[in-house]
Amino acid sequence: EAQVTQNPRYLITVTGKKLTVTCSQNMNHEYMSWYRQDPGLGLRQIYYSMNVEVTDKGDVPEGYKVSRKEKRNFPLILESPSPNQTSLYFCASSSWGLAGMTQYFGPGTRLLVL
Amino acid sequence: DQQVKQNSPSLSVQEGRISILNCDYTNSMFDYFLWYKKYPAEGPTFLISISSIKDKNEDGRFTVFLNKSAKHLSLHIVPSQPGDSAVYFCAATNSGGSNYKLTFGKGTLLTVNP
Numbered sequence: 001e002a003q004v005t006q007n008p009r010y011l012i013t014v015t016g017k018k019l020t021v022t023c024s025q026n027m028n029h030e031y032m033s034w035y036r037q038d039p040g041l042g043l044r045q046i047y048y049s050m051n052v053e054v055t056d057k058g059d060v061p062e063g064y065k066v067s068r069k070e071k072r073n074f075p076l077i078l079e080s081p082s083p084n085q086t087s088l089y090f091c092a093s094s095s096w097g098l099a100g101m102t103q104y105f106g107p108g109t110r111l112l113v114l
Numbered sequence: 115d116q117q118v119k120q121n122s123p124s125l126s127v128q129e130g131r132i133s134i135l136n137c138d139y140t141n142s143m144f145d146y147f148l149w150y151k152k153y154p155a156e157g158p159t160f161l162i163s164i165s166s167i168k169d170k171n172e173d174g175r176f177t178v179f180l181n182k183s184a185k186h187l188s189l190h191i192v193p194s195q196p197g198d199s200a201v202y203f204c205a206a207t208n209s210g211g212s213n214y215k216l217t218f219g220k221g222t223l224l225t226v227n228p
Contacts, residue, residue: 004157031214033214033215035218040220041220042120042203042218042219042220042221043158043203043205043216043218044218045215045216045217048214048215058215090157090158092157094214095214096209096214100146100163100165101146101148101163101207101209101214102160103148103160103214103216104160105150105157105158105159106157107155107156107157108155108156108157
């Protein structure tokens with residue numbers, strides 16, 4: 001079954017305490033990305049990766065880091081979380097094929113930064 | 115500048131009737147469009163897509179129409195069912211771009227009343 005998994009699903013932390021949200025996909029997709037969803041703002045892309053060791057900024061990258069050491073994993077790192085990073089985060093993996101673009105999303109990670 | 119706009123934050127329809135969700139875009143480089151459905155506490159799930167070489171794509175109860183000259187697309191759900199109640203996101207991308215970035219609208223909450 002095609003799947004994108006994220007962990008943890010829920011996280012409460014305090015300002016400045018480093019955290020990592022993991023993301024893994026089992027579809028051998030080259031492209032992965034992170035989004036955040038905020039009320040009234042929809043989904044905004046944070047970072048994306050075209051392949052192993054290839055990452056780039058999306059629309060709202062400030063305060064985040066990512067790494068892509070393996071094709072299946074794309075962790076999101078908050079080195080010093082702040083309250084404005086309280087949000088719902090989604091990881092996604094994508095490919096283009098004959099049927100067009102396929103993008104699968106993970107179940108989401110709800111983060112609260114106090 | 116919002117490149118993908120869903121101007122109706124919410125829509126309410128009766129079961130069995132047609133639901134029409136609208137989406138406008140401003141970036142003329144967008145040539146591939148997708149609709150996603152999102153239930154609370156879940157990640158977005160892909161519904162249907164359309165390439166700019168087409169003006170209509172149909173999949174069961176879901177049909178997407180694209181009017182390139184007006185930079186407008188719409189999702190029709192016929193007949194609407196209570197299980198269709200969810201937030202619907204329109205997304206757009208440039209298939210010839212260097213990445214698979216999706217630009218999302220803010221979403222429309224569809225409520226289908228029994």
